[in-house]
Amino acid sequence: PKCIWLSRHGESIYNLEQKIGGDSDLSERGFQYAKKLKGIVKENAGNVELSVWTSTLKRTRQTAQHLPYKKKLQWKALDELDAGVCDGMTYEEIEEIYPDDFKARDDDKYEYRYRGGESYRDVVIRLEPVIMELEGQENVLIITHQAVLRCIYAYFMNVPQEESPWMSIPLHTLIKLEPRAYGTKVTRIKANI
């Protein structure tokens, strides 16, 4: 592909409450990012027609809502890492209610699988069809979630997948990836909101 554009969804209500998972709406700031994203993409991608891929969750679809492109696709495979029984909890609550799990995750964040949920390794595996499809595309903008973006980012940056849980993917930042023969060029464009 020529160019891959990546963004997390805008700040969500759950982000504000420091809860993981769920399917909450964007916060006020998150909606501001969604509004601003249109201009930021235009400014940096010019007039190329992008395909916009989101997850099936509200916060990514709301982030994409003002983008003026016809090709929009929702992928279940782009949904956030499933935290199973911990879905909707804060990290503090997880540490209190499932202390052994909290420690196990800290010890091996890549392999740790939430009870009734997923590990980073699981996410990497379910992303395979997305990556395959991406390889054959020209210009795609992917709006998804932190854990999922870490795995996609590690793939294109040629970083071992075991390191994906530690990749930094800040909110309200558009990432431009240009895969080249010798490696992928990265540009990070921060939205000021």
Ligand code: G3H
């Ligand atoms: O809920 C999922 C978060 O986006 C991933 O954060 O893997 O650092 O806990 P974490």
